[in-house]
Amino acid sequence: MDEKTLIARRVALELRAGTLVNLGIGLPTLVAAYVPKDMEIFFQSENGIVGMLTLPEEGLEAEDLTDAGGGPVGALPGAATFDSAMSFGLIRGGHLDLTILGGLQVDGAGRLANWMVPGRMVPGMGGAMDLVSGARRVVVAMTHTAKGIPKIVRNCTLPLTSVRPVSLIVTEMGVIEPTADGLVLRERAPGVTVEAIVAATDVDLIIPDQVPEIRLASDCGGETR
Amino acid sequence: MKKTMKVSEAVAGIADGASLMIGGFMGVGTPPRLIDETVRQGKRDLVVIANDTARPGVGIGKLIDAKLVRKVIVSHIGTNPVTQRQMLAGEIEVELVPQGTLIERIRAGGYGLGGVLTQTGLGTIVEEGKQTVDVDGRTFLLEKPLKADVAFIYAKQADHIGNLTYALTARNFNPVMAMAATTVLAEAQSIVPVGVISPDAVMTPAVLVRHLILRERSHG
Numbered sequence: 349m350d351e352k353t354l355i356a357r358r359v360a361l362e363l364r365a366g367t368l369v370n371l372g373i374g375l376p377t378l379v380a381a382y383v384p385k386d387m388e389i390f391f392q393s394e395n396g397i398v399g400m401l402t403l404p405e406e407g408l409e410a411e412d413l414t415d416a417g418g419g420p421v422g423a424l425p426g427a428a429t430f431d432s433a434m435s436f437g438l439i440r441g442g443h444l445d446l447t448i449l450g451g452l453q454v455d456g457a458g459r460l461a462n463w464m465v466p467g468r469m470v471p472g473m474g475g476a477m478d479l480v481s482g483a484r485r486v487v488v489a490m491t492h493t494a495k496g497i498p499k500i501v502r503n504c505t506l507p508l509t510s511v512r513p514v515s516l517i518v519t520e521m522g523v524i525e526p527t528a529d530g531l532v533l534r535e536r537a538p539g540v541t542v543e544a545i546v547a548a549t550d551v552d553l554i555i556p557d558q559v560p561e562i563r564l565a566s567d568c569g570g571e572t573r
Numbered sequence: 574m575k576k577t578m579k580v581s582e583a584v585a586g587i588a589d590g591a592s593l594m595i596g597g598f599m600g601v602g603t604p605p606r607l608i609d610e611t612v613r614q615g616k617r618d619l620v621v622i623a624n625d626t627a628r629p630g631v632g633i634g635k636l637i638d639a640k641l642v643r644k645v646i647v648s649h650i651g652t653n654p655v656t657q658r659q660m661l662a663g664e665i666e667v668e669l670v671p672q673g674t675l676i677e678r679i680r681a682g683g684y685g686l687g688g689v690l691t692q693t694g695l696g697t698i699v700e701e702g703k704q705t706v707d708v709d710g711r712t713f714l715l716e717k718p719l720k721a722d723v724a725f726i727y728a729k730q731a732d733h734i735g736n737l738t739y740a741l742t743a744r745n746f747n748p749v750m751a752m753a754a755t756t757v758l759a760e761a762q763s764i765v766p767v768g769v770i771s772p773d774a775v776m777t778p779a780v781l782v783r784h785l786i787l788r789e790r791s792h793g
Contacts, residue, residue, distance in 0.1 A: 471651025
C-alpha cells in the first residue's frame with residue numbers, strides 16, 4: 349500500500365453517517381473512495397454544492413456542475429446548489445462537521461500552515477482559512493516529512509492558515525492529536541516504531557503507554573486490520 | 574434607458590480603469606461574451622474582483638492574458654501561472670482574500686453594511702493593517718465592504734425584463750455581485766418571455782440588472 353492510500357484509508361474512519369464534509373484538493377479527495385457503501389455522507393464543494401459525487405462515467409459531464417477545481421462532477425439524489433455566500437455560511441457558521449485538508453506544516457500547538465511558501469509558491473488561500481477557522485473538526489492528511497524534512501515542527505516557519513488548532517493529523521507514519529498539553533501520538537503505522545516517528549518529528553511528542561497500530565478502512569469501506 | 578443591449582454597446586460604456594466584479598469559479602459561471610468583447614475592445618487598467626483568475630485562455634484568464642488588468646482582488650491565483658508571472662514582474666497587483674471573507678465583503682457592499690466581523694484570518698498575515706473588534710469576549714477581524722463600477726453576471730435564464738436564474742455550481746458569486754455594482758450587465762445562456770421564470774424561481778430580480786445582453790445569431 350502506498351503512503352497516500354494508507355493516509356486516505358485511515359482518514360476515512362473519521363467520517364460519520366449523516367454529516368456534512370468538505371474535502372480539500374489533492375490527497376484529501378482520495379478519502380471519498382473509502383466511504384462505507386451504506387454510510388450517507390454529504391460532501392460539500394465550496395463552489396456551491398452539497399451532495400457532490402464522482403461522475404459515474406466519462407461523457408456525462410455538465411459544464412455547470414463542477415468541483416472547486418473546476419472539474420466536472422455528478423450529484424446525489426437530493427443534492428442542493430447555492431451561492432458562495434451560503435456555501436461559506438455553511439463553513440463559517442458552524443454547519444460543517446468535518447474538513448479534511450492537506451498540510452505543509454503543523455506546529456506544536458496544532459496550528460496548520462498550508463497555503464503559501466513565501467517567494468516560491470503564492471497560490472492564495474482560497475477557502476482554506478475559512479475551513480480551518482470554521483469547521484467543527486479539522487483533520488490534516490499529509491505526508492510526515494517533505495523528502496525527509498519534518499513537517500510537524502515546534503513553530504511553523506510558513507505563514508499560518510489559522511491560529512485555531514486542528515483536531516487530528518494523519519500521516520503515513522501515524523496519527524497525532526493536538527491537545528492542550530501538546531501533540532499526543534495516538535497510533536503508529538504498520539512496521540513503524542515510536543522511535544522512528546519521534547525521529548521524523550521536529551517537536552516533542554507526548555507518548556502514551558500504549559500506541560496501537562493504525563486502524564484502516566477497507567477498500568469497500570468499514571474498518572479492517 | 575433601454576434595458577437590452579448589444580454586447581459591444583454595453584462594453585463600450587466601461588471606462589478604462591473601471592472596477593469590475595466578475596462572477597464565476599474557475600471560469601464556471603463567467604459570462605463568455607462579455608469577457609471576449611472586453612478583450613476585443615482592449616479596456617485598460619481594470620481592477621477585477623472575482624474568486625480567481627481561472628486558467629490561461631479561460632474566463633478571467635483571457636483578461637489576464639491580454640494584460641488588461643492592473644489589480645485583482647481574488648481568493649487564489651494558483652491555477653493561473655500567467656497571473657503569477659505578472660505579479661512577480663510587478664505588472665499586476667494581487668490582493669489575496671480568504672474566499673469566505675471575499676464573498677462576505679461583496680455581500681456587505683451590496684447590502685449596505687459597514688463591513689463584516691469574522692475570525693477567518695485572525696492571527697495570520699491576513700490580519701496585517703486591519704482593525705480587530707471584541708464582541709462578547711471574542712475577537713473578530715473587521716473586513717471592509719467591496720463595491721464595483723460594473724458587474725459581469727452570467728445567468729442560466731433571463732426573461733425579457735432581466736429577471737435571472739442560475740445553473741447549479743455556475744451560480745457561485747453571481748447573485749451576490751449583482752447587488753454590489755453600480756452597473757450590472759447580465760448575459761444569459763437563454764432568454765425567455767416574461768412569465769416563464771416564476772416569481773419564486775427568480776434568483777436576481779430584474780430591478781438590479783441595468784442591461785441584459787442581447788444574444789446574437791450564430792450564422793456566419
